[in-house]
Structures are given as structure tokens and as C-alpha cells.
Amino acid sequence: MNVLVIQPLQTSRDAGLADVLGRLPRLWRTPPTHPRDAAAVLLILAVCAATALIGVVHTRLFGHDIFVMLDAGWRVLHGQRPGADYHPGVGFLLPLLMAAGLKLANSGVQGVGYASALVGMVAGCWSYVIARNRMAWTPAVLVSLLLTLIAVAPYPLGWPPNTFSHAMVYNRYGYALLGVVLLECFATTSTREARGSFWADFSTGILSAALLFLKPSYGLVALGFAACSVSLIERTWRRPLFILLGFSVGFLAIMAWLRFDFEAVYGTLRILSAARSNDLGLWSIRWALAKGLREFLPLALLAVLFGVIRSSKMPADRVTGPLAIALLVLFGGALLLATNAQAGGYPLNAVLAILFVEQALIAVKRCDLGAARGFLGADTVILLVGLLCFLPEMLASATGLAGAIIESRKNPPASQVLRFESSQLSSLFFYDVPLGTDADDRSNGRTYVTYVNDGVNLIRSVSKSSETIYTLDMFNPFSYTLLRPPAMGGADVMALNHQFNDQYKPAPDRLFGSADIVMVPKHPSSAELDARALFRNYLADLHVRYRLCAEDSWWELYKLPSNTAGCPAAIK
Numbered sequence: 001m002n003v004l005v006i007q008p009l010q011t012s013r014d015a016g017l018a019d020v021l022g023r024l025p026r027l028w029r030t031p032p033t034h035p036r037d038a039a040a041v042l043l044i045l046a047v048c049a050a051t052a053l054i055g056v057v058h059t060r061l062f063g064h065d066i067f068v069m070l071d072a073g074w075r076v077l078h079g080q081r082p083g084a085d086y087h088p089g090v091g092f093l094l095p096l097l098m099a100a101g102l103k104l105a106n107s108g109v110q111g112v113g114y115a116s117a118l119v120g121m122v123a124g125c126w127s128y129v130i131a132r133n134r135m136a137w138t139p140a141v142l143v144s145l146l147l148t149l150i151a152v153a154p155y156p157l158g159w160p161p162n163t164f165s166h167a168m169v170y171n172r173y174g175y176a177l178l179g180v181v182l183l184e185c186f187a188t189t190s191t192r193e194a195r196g197s198f199w200a201d202f203s204t205g206i207l208s209a210a211l212l213f214l215k216p217s218y219g220l221v222a223l224g225f226a227a228c229s230v231s232l233i234e235r236t237w238r239r240p241l242f243i244l245l246g247f248s249v250g251f252l253a254i255m256a257w258l259r260f261d262f263e264a265v266y267g268t269l270r271i272l273s274a275a276r277s278n279d280l281g282l283w284s285i286r287w288a289l290a291k292g293l294r295e296f297l298p299l300a301l302l303a304v305l306f307g308v309i310r311s312s313k314m315p316a317d318r319v320t321g322p323l324a325i326a327l328l329v330l331f332g333g334a335l336l337l338a339t340n341a342q343a344g345g346y347p348l349n350a351v352l353a354i355l356f357v358e359q360a361l362i363a364v365k366r367c368d369l370g371a372a373r374g375f376l377g378a379d380t381v382i383l384l385v386g387l388l389c390f391l392p393e394m395l396a397s398a399t400g401l402a403g404a405i406i407e408s409r410k411n412p413p414a415s416q417v418l419r420f421e422s423s424q425l426s427s428l429f430f431y432d433v434p435l436g437t438d439a440d441d442r443s444n445g446r447t448y449v450t451y452v453n454d455g456v457n458l459i460r461s462v463s464k465s466s467e468t469i470y471t472l473d474m475f476n477p478f479s480y481t482l483l484r485p486p487a488m489g490g491a492d493v494m495a496l497n498h499q500f501n502d503q504y505k506p507a508p509d510r511l512f513g514s515a516d517i518v519m520v521p522k523h524p525s526s527a528e529l530d531a532r533a534l535f536r537n538y539l540a541d542l543h544v545r546y547r548l549c550a551e552d553s554w555w556e557l558y559k560l561p562s563n564t565a566g567c568p569a570a571i572k
Helices: 012-028 034-054 063-077 093-104 111-132 137-152 169-186 197-214 216-232 238-257 262-277 282-313 321-339 347-367 378-408 438-442 445-462 508-512 528-545
Strands: 469-471 517-521 547-551 555-559
Touching: 012 137, 012 347, 012 378, 034 111, 034 137, 034 378, 063 093, 063 111, 063 445, 093 111, 093 169, 093 197, 111 137, 111 169, 111 197, 137 169, 137 347, 137 378, 169 197, 169 216, 169 321, 169 347, 197 216, 197 238, 216 238, 216 262, 216 321, 282 321, 282 347, 282 378, 321 347, 347 378, 438 445, 445 517, 445 547, 445 555, 508 528, 517 528
Parallel strands: 469 517
Antiparallel strands: 517 555, 547 555
């Protein structure tokens, strides 16, 4: 039997092309060796080192998002725990990762890049250890590099690779770690799999717990993948046991850091889930599925080809099995896209494509369908379709990283960017957004830099360095920028229908916490809807608790009634 073999008359040029394409499957099947393992690890570490070298990118969009990472990490460095001591807008694990990055950077803003490098290294090395026991060397390297690049690429998912920004970096972390779970759950086994297979099951449980604390939606999708892998793929009964054991270990380890404050964790998750559910419905899921259809079609073709080949001599394996897994990954990606502030993108499709190519080439070899008698053998067809599925994501991420490296070597003149006056932010460059929306202009470029500079100058003029600060806006840039201890209470980010709404929200006592100063912007950095919602829900309580101390064209600065020393006499 010989299927998927196209045999036209061959010219010498066709023969040369056929020879080149025929080598691709052989290159794919390169077996792993210890020197090749070392090369794979070095490649992963090189990508992470480049990420650390960049530190913070020259930001083109959503510059204010970097302060959710800086504020959250700064809080943890000062002993605060998310949930118990403040309202964490993006889960419980991100602050810990950012604190590690800031610690390595001696509290510098480069810590954001260091945190991404750490996550990329974990995702890349972890995935390679799993893939090395289940794949040939080439796909193992590709999938580990892909997940590393997904973690570290410095631009928001769904945007062009030259839109440099650290915005929504937590989504990249989630996809990278979830990709490791996907790899473990749906990669077929080989003769090498017996060694360490239980460790792989155990690791899926650990990662599922970590993802649940990073962002609950990622954890739920990870658990869904794990559950479906148990039912769709025949494995030992010990697999679910080891997954559960790993999940328990990961869950308890993070809860130990949070001092087992289950009430605080539950209360935070309740507010976040209720706030997000207001903006999440069937329409959002349909929108996300429609956004992913174009990326899904080549993956569906690959799944069908794989299913046909696998079932040709193995009737027990259903043709629809791979397509069912592809649909599961599509649905999981749609749930994530619908719950993320993400323009688009299904990066998990690329991971699954590599798995399908590897499994399909094994099936081709078993069925003897890949002989080079024709212009394109079945194995070459499978590989070319697979390249269409995973190369765009890999090349986009690699291009974004390479572009950011080149950009980081530049020192733009004052005519292009307005500089932050604080030495703590001296390495940050925020470019104006050409043809941007009002929200884009608020959050980047000269507008946002002026917003921060003016606030810093006003705070310094009327307050002591020991006084703590909270900002009634989406982000609070001032505690980190001024290197002041963060106030107990508050939030690292407050966006309508993400961290709060008119019904589910942190109480005023919790939001203002122990802050000595509350900054109220006259020109908020958040979008108009978010700013109006914050003022609607908290401004009245602010006026009861605090007194206006000073103001200028950008800010109103409020202090506690007992602490108005240094305020202009006319405002006391």
C-alpha cells in the first residue's frame, strides 16, 4: 500500500528538490545523544541569556503594564503575600516570579527580563527532559525552543513581533508552562519512555497546580488536558495517581508560602472570577473560536492525515483520534483567549503540530508509506504540513526576540522619547504610539512618562520618604519608582471586569489599606471606562478617609487628616 505519494514526471530540477525535501524526514528522525543533549540545553540557555541581556524592552505599546510586575514583585520583596496583604489582580505566582527577577537585578527594572528568562529556562529544560524520552532529537529541540520562545518573546500575543512590550507577560508564562503539560499528556511513547514516565506524570500535576496559582484559567485548562489524556490515551492506572500526587505537592508548596491562608485565597479568587464572568459569555467563546479558525485549519489537516495513516495498518486506532485532540486544544485555547486581555493567538497549536508530525512519521515508518519513489513521500507531505502549523509561531517569537535585542542596543534621542526623571526608571524607553487610540496614548509614550514624572515631583514636594503611596488608577507606579515600602492593602492592578466590577470588588478598607498618600489622576492612564468605574466605586470613600493636600494639572494628592503637615496652607 502506498498512499499520499505524488508521482509526476521529474525534471532534473524536480529531482533535486525531491532529494532536498526527502532529507527532511531523515533529519527529523535524528536520534538523541549526550552531545546533542548538551547542544539542546545550550540553545535554550542562549535564548534565556539573550532575554536577560535585553532586560526591559524599548516599549511600543501598553507601557504602563510593566508596573503590575514591578509593583507585585516589590511587594513580595517587602514580605507581603498576595491575597492576604493586598489584592493580586493576576494570580498569586506572578508576584513571586517578579520578586525573584527583581532580586537578581538588585531591584532594577531589568528584573522583568530576568523573570522571563527564568520562566523560559524552566519551560525549555523541563519540556526537553520530557520530549527527549519520547521523541527523536530534532522535534525534542524544536518543541523545547518553541516553549522557551513563547515564554520570553517581548511582545503581546496577537500583536506583530515588532510591537515590543512587556504587557500581559503572564499570558506568555501561562502558555509556555501549559505547553509542557500538553507535551506530556499527548506525546506518544517510545522505547525510551519507560525511564522517568512516572516523573512526567508527576510533573503534570505540579505544573497544573502552578498554573492554577499563576492564572486560574490556565490551571483549569491544564487539568482538563490531564483528564482527557487519561481517557483518550491508554496508560497505566498509576498515571492519574501520580498526577494527583504532583498536584497536591505543588498546591501545598505554594499554599505554604501563602501560610495556608485559604480564606484569603478563596476571597481573592471569588472576586476575580465574579468580576471576569460579567464580561465572559457564549459570545466571547464564539469570538475566540472564530479568531482561531484560520490557525486551526492546517492543524486539522495534519490531524486528519495523521489519523488516516495511523489507522491504515492499525485499525484499533481511530482515524478521528488526532482530530479529537486537536479540537480539545482548540477549545482550551478559545477559553484562554476569551478570558485573557489578548488580541489573538493560539500558541498551543504549534506545540501540538510538532507532536503530530513526530507521531505521524513514526506511523509512516511502521506502515512503510514514506519510500522516496515519488516526488513527495507521505513522510515529506506530513512534515511540510507540520511546518505550516508550527513555523509561523516559532519564527514570530524568534523575530520578536531578535528585534528586541537590536533595539536594546540603541539609545534613542530626546526628540524621539521623553525620559523618566527617576533614576530607578532610567533604562525605560516608552515610544509614542502612532495612530494609537486614546487608551494607547494614555498608557505609553510622552503622555505616560509625563504622568509619572509629574506625580513623582508632586509626591516629593509634600511628603517624607517613609510615607506609603497608593494610586487610584489601574496601576500604582510610585512605590517602586520612589523605592518606598509598599502600603499594606491596595492592588497591583485594577481593571473593570477583570479585577473588579460594581458588585464584586475589594472593600475600601482593603483597597486604601495603610496608605499614607492616595494619588488621584486628573488624566488617568487607564481607559475611560476603567477610570470612571474606579472613581464611581471608591472616590466617595476616599473623600471621607483622606484630605486633599496638594494638586497640579495632572494629580490630586490626598493625605490622612492626621498627617497634613507639609501641605500647602490654602488646602489644609
